[in-house]
Amino acid sequence: MRPTPVGAPARCGARRTERLGVVAYTNVAPLHWGLAPGPGLRFVRGVPTELNRQLLAGEIDLTLISSVEFVRHRDRLRALPDFSVATLGPVYSVTLFHWRPWEALSGARVALSTDSATSVALLKVLLRAAGLRATFVPMAPDLDVMLGRCDAALLIGDVALREAVARRPLGGKTPLMTDLGAAWYALTKLPFTFAVWASLENRPPSERLVAELRAAREAGLGQLGAVARAEAEKLGLSPSVVQRYLGNFRYYLETPDRDGLLAFAERVAPGIRASELKFWAL
Numbered sequence: 511m512r513p514t515p516v517g518a519p520a521r522c523g524a525r526r527t528e529r530l531g532v533v534a535y536t537n538v539a540p541l542h543w544g545l546a547p548g549p550g551l552r553f554v555r556g557v558p559t560e561l562n563r564q565l566l567a568g569e570i571d572l573t574l575i576s577s578v579e580f581v582r583h584r585d586r587l588r589a590l591p592d593f594s595v596a597t598l599g600p601v602y603s604v605t606l607f608h609w610r611p612w613e614a615l616s617g618a619r620v621a622l623s624t625d626s627a628t629s630v631a632l633l634k635v636l637l638r639a640a641g642l643r644a645t646f647v648p649m650a651p652d653l654d655v656m657l658g659r660c661d662a663a664l665l666i667g668d669v670a671l672r673e674a675v676a677r678r679p680l681g682g683k684t685p686l687m688t689d690l691g692a693a694w695y696a697l698t699k700l701p702f703t704f705a706v707w708a709s710l711e712n713r714p715p716s717e718r719l720v721a722e723l724r725a726a727r728e729a730g731l732g733q734l735g736a737v738a739r740a741e742a743e744k745l746g747l748s749p750s751v752v753q754r755y756l757g758n759f760r761y762y763l764e765t766p767d768r769d770g771l772l773a774f775a776e777r778v779a780p781g782i783r784a785s786e787l788k789f790w791a792l
């Protein structure tokens with residue numbers, strides 16, 4: 511059998527089974543709205559760090575990969591050209607909770623959620639840019655435990671959103687919050703791209719799957735109220751809060767999101783050229 515040339519999508523025909531990594535966070539719900547597993551399509555759910563590993567190990571075929579991993583493994587990966595999970599300014603779900611002011615975090619012990627790769631790298635970029643040095647402690651994402659043991663705690667995804675909305679006191683005191691999307695914007699005036707859909711370079715996604723993902727995104731964004739209501743119920747938050755949250759994301763990897771991705775790549779891989787980040791011609 512003739513191998514599928516790199517750079518070209520797999521042709522339609524009898525459907526091979528593709529394993530799609532589905533990040534278990536509300537912010538990606540509009541990207542797979544109405545898309546369901548079935549013949550030729552399996553869903554593998556997980557947090558970003560799990561799905562990143564599985565993609566690189568060839569255990570899944572296409573996933574939203576943390577942008578820092580896309581940059582680190584750029585020699586082996588290609589991304590869909592028009593999909594992102596990005597924000598211009600605050601993201602509301604990638605948050606550093608801290609006891610002392612941001613400017614006073616030098617020497618702090620910072621608990622890092624083991625779920626995220628990109629946000630950890632982003633936090634390090636932001637601290638470095640501010641001339642702050644900290645010690646990092648990987649931990650499960652539980653704010654009480656993290657802030658009980660450390661001076662600051664990085665959370666992402668649904669748990670971060672819930673905690674940011676709740677702004678609850680811990681031990682009688684409410685922690686300060688720094689939104690890393692907002693901090694990135696203050697530093698660069700660019701969007702921050704948290705994730706892109708990517709596959710291994712030698713395993714192009716089928717045209718059919720890509721078409722289904724585009725249709726799912728149109729459906730999800732077209733019915734954002736319904737997506738928000740479904741997600742709000744799972745999160746225990748009000749639908750209007752969730753709709754506002756989802757409406758803030760940039761899902762199309764437009765030029766500013768690519769510029770933001772490259773600016774981040776330059777900070778985690780100094781000297782990188784834009785052409786080293788590769789995209790499927792789909």
Ligand SMILES: C=C(O[C@@H]1C=C(C(=O)O)C=C[C@H]1O)C(=O)O
Pocket residue numbers: 533535537538558559574575576577595601603604625626627628629630666667668670704705
């Ligand atoms: C902004 C977020 O986006 C997620 C953050 C990711 C990361 O930090 O590695 C990966 C996928 C995204 O769904 C979030 O979950 O809060």
